[in-house]
Amino acid sequence: MKNINLYLIEFALNSIIRHKYKNIFISVIFTLLVFLLSSAFFITNSIKYQLSQSVDALPQIIVQNMKAGRHYDIDLSVVDEILTLPGVEDVNARIWGYYYFEYADVYFTLLGLDEFESQYKQTLSKMIKNFDFAEDNMYLGNGVKRVLEGSYYKEFFNFIKPDGSVKQINIAGVFDSDLELESNDMIIMSKENLREIFALDESKATDIVVKVSNPLEIDTIAFKIKEIIPTAKITTNENIHVSYENMFNYKGGVFLALFVITIFTFFIILYDKASGLSSEEKKEIGILKAIGWRVSDVLGEKFYESFIVSFFSYILGVSMALVFVYILNAPLFRDIFIGYSNLKPSFTLLFVLDIQTLFLVFLLSVPVYVASIIIPSWRIATLEADEVMR
Amino acid sequence: MVELKNIIKTFEVNKNHSVKALENINLNFKEGEVVVLKGASGSGKSTILSLIAALLRPTSGEVIVDGKQISKLSDDFASIYRRDNIGFIFQKYNLIPNLSVEDNILLPLVPLNLSNADVKAKLEYVMNKFHINHKNGVSVKNLSGGEQQRVAIARSYINNPKIILADEPTANLDKELSLNFIDIMRELKSLNKTIIIATHDPLFFGLEFVDREIEIANGVVLG
Numbered sequence: 001m002k003n004i005n006l007y008l009i010e011f012a013l014n015s016i017i018r019h020k021y022k023n024i025f026i027s028v029i030f031t032l033l034v035f036l037l038s039s040a041f042f043i044t045n046s047i048k049y050q051l052s053q054s055v056d057a058l059p060q061i062i063v064q065n066m067k068a069g070r071h072y073d074i075d076l077s078v079v080d081e082i083l084t085l086p087g088v089e090d091v092n093a094r095i096w097g098y099y100y101f102e103y104a105d106v107y108f109t110l111l112g113l114d115e116f117e118s119q120y121k122q123t124l125s126k127m128i129k130n131f132d133f134a135e136d137n138m139y140l141g142n143g144v145k146r147v148l149e150g151s152y153y154k155e156f157f158n159f160i161k162p163d164g165s166v167k168q169i170n171i172a173g174v175f176d177s178d179l180e181l182e183s184n185d186m187i188i189m190s191k192e193n194l195r196e197i198f199a200l201d202e203s204k205a206t207d208i209v210v211k212v213s214n215p216l217e218i219d220t221i222a223f224k225i226k227e228i229i230p231t232a233k234i235t236t237n238e239n240i241h242v243s244y245e246n247m248f249n250y251k252g253g254v255f256l257a258l259f260v261i262t263i264f265t266f267f268i269i270l271y272d273k274a275s276g277l278s279s280e281e282k283k284e285i286g287i288l289k290a291i292g293w294r295v296s297d298v299l300g301e302k303f304y305e306s307f308i309v310s311f312f313s314y315i316l317g318v319s320m321a322l323v324f325v326y327i328l329n330a331p332l333f334r335d336i337f338i339g340y341s342n343l344k345p346s347f348t349l350l351f352v353l354d355i356q357t358l359f360l361v362f363l364l365s366v367p368v369y370v371a372s373i374i375i376p377s378w379r380i381a382t383l384e385a386d387e388v389m390r
Numbered sequence: 391m392v393e394l395k396n397i398i399k400t401f402e403v404n405k406n407h408s409v410k411a412l413e414n415i416n417l418n419f420k421e422g423e424v425v426v427l428k429g430a431s432g433s434g435k436s437t438i439l440s441l442i443a444a445l446l447r448p449t450s451g452e453v454i455v456d457g458k459q460i461s462k463l464s465d466d467f468a469s470i471y472r473r474d475n476i477g478f479i480f481q482k483y484n485l486i487p488n489l490s491v492e493d494n495i496l497l498p499l500v501p502l503n504l505s506n507a508d509v510k511a512k513l514e515y516v517m518n519k520f521h522i523n524h525k526n527g528v529s530v531k532n533l534s535g536g537e538q539q540r541v542a543i544a545r546s547y548i549n550n551p552k553i554i555l556a557d558e559p560t561a562n563l564d565k566e567l568s569l570n571f572i573d574i575m576r577e578l579k580s581l582n583k584t585i586i587i588a589t590h591d592p593l594f595f596g597l598e599f600v601d602r603e604i605e606i607a608n609g610v611v612l613g
Contacts, residue, residue: 292473
């Protein structure tokens with residue numbers, strides 16, 4: 001503590017109070033800037049974390065039939081062939097698809113499950129234990145529930161089949177998932193009912209998922225499946241991971257590009273307000289020099305002054321962002337990143353606090369501001385005191 | 391103690407135009423001496439004070455204080471020289487508005503990072519000496535001209551400088567306050583301070599404690 005000049009800090013605090021209107025203005029803009037920047041990073045981190053979690057829960061290999069360049073139903077006969085491949089632990093034929101609900105102009109994701117078949121995903125296995133598919137029941141994600149209730153479907157829903165007839169399915173309950181990002185627009189029912197709704201033949205499935213004993217062999221087995229069904233599209237969880245990341249990074253990239261422009265504008269305002277030393281401030285530097293302050297003393301005082309203002313604003317901005325993102329769940333802001341479904345997920349952004357992110361926001365704000373104060377002050381302080389005072 | 395040798399000071403107004411403020415000035419000031427530099431506005435008196443305080447550098451010539459050539463000091467050493475040797479009383483006081491009386495007086499001590507007890511003792515001493523202790527905590531902008539000047543004098547004195555420079559000290563004061571200022575200078579003379587006052591106020595002419603009066607006109611010493 002002996003080396004810290006408390007008088008200099010006290011003088012800096014006094015100076016902040018003396019120029020209170022200017023400092024309040026700077027503080028408000030700075031806080032807003034840090035708040036926006038931190039919020040963007042916090043949301044990005046949280047969604048990235050959730051996506052990586054959800055991708056980790058994806059099947060290791062998905063086999064899809066292709067026809068005319070489009071995904072098409074796959075024949076169930078290949079299931080046994082794939083099962084014979086060494087290293088394959090389990091093969092599961094999936095029935096799923098999208099259902100367009102015209103009244104609300106939304107798409108639901110429909111997934112068919114069988115009570116006795118093994119699930120490729122732990123969350124599905126847990127869910128199915130509590131489900132009763134015996135009586136044309138279905139279970140809804142939270143987003144679907146909201147939409148159906150808004151259309152007065154509280155007990156059942158009438159699905160229109162491809163031939164125009166109607167299939168009534170009872171709403172048996174709502175399922176929760178810790179990863180609501182993926183389950184919000186989902187409806188789960190028995191495979192049998194789903195086949196009927198989609199008019200899918202008994203010998204067909206939407207796609208096939210393959211579980212491999214050794215994750216290191218995923219690529220080898222994917223290659224062998226390709227040899228069995230040359231027309232199939234084989235997707236590994238690594239491919240999905242990459243495409244998810246690309247999609248997310250694209251959205252994030254567009255947003256960040258706009259964001260950088262905004263920040264740049266903010267900084268121009270800040271710089272203009274902060275670095276344009278008033279004649280009063282210039283004269284003050286001249287007086288301090290005239291009564292024996294060295295350039296380093298003047299710059300030390302300016303450092304404390306700018307650091308106190310910017311660090312206070314930084315802490316305030318980060319705190320506001322934490323509340324906004326993790327307590328208020330980032331209203332409006334998060335839709336920019338997750339707007340890929342017209343059924344907006346109501347998920348909670350998981351708390352992911354990355355020290356690197358906080359440090360990055362700090363680096364992008366506090367030192368830049370401190371420099372914008374120090375540099376013009378240094379220019380004035382190195383002039384002859386007499387000249388500055390005049 | 392203070393010696394100005396062949397001083398020329400030119401101010402550049404712009405690239406093509408410059409003004410000569412001082413022309414071949416040679417002056418000597420002894421320790422404990424009180425000297426009045428008299429002359430009209432723009433004669434060069436203030437420039438001489440600024441050169442002695444190392445607030446300006448001469449265009450040519452030497453300013454020597456206590457045997458050291460201060461006109462060639464680096465910016466930082468010039469600041470230290472001022473802090474340790476010079477008490478400057480400016481014409482417009484050059485106080486920092488919105489700061490309290492004691493905060494203004496303490497300004498020269500801020501970079502020194504002295505102990506609380508030292509700071510308190512020095513502050514008490516100068517506030518008593520210049521009769522402003524009753525203004526403790528008051529913002530200087532709320533003081534009268536005379537009180538502001540006493541704060542400026544206290545600030546110039548807080549480091550106990552050897553040389554006191556006063557630039558047109560009574561220009562903004564009425565006669566009574568000007569006489570008060572003269573009394574303070576008389577007292578400082580008794581403390582063996584070297585005092586150089588630049589003024590065109592006739593109140594300073596012929597004072598018994600003033601050792602010399604030097605007339606400056608158009609940047610030249612007349613006598």
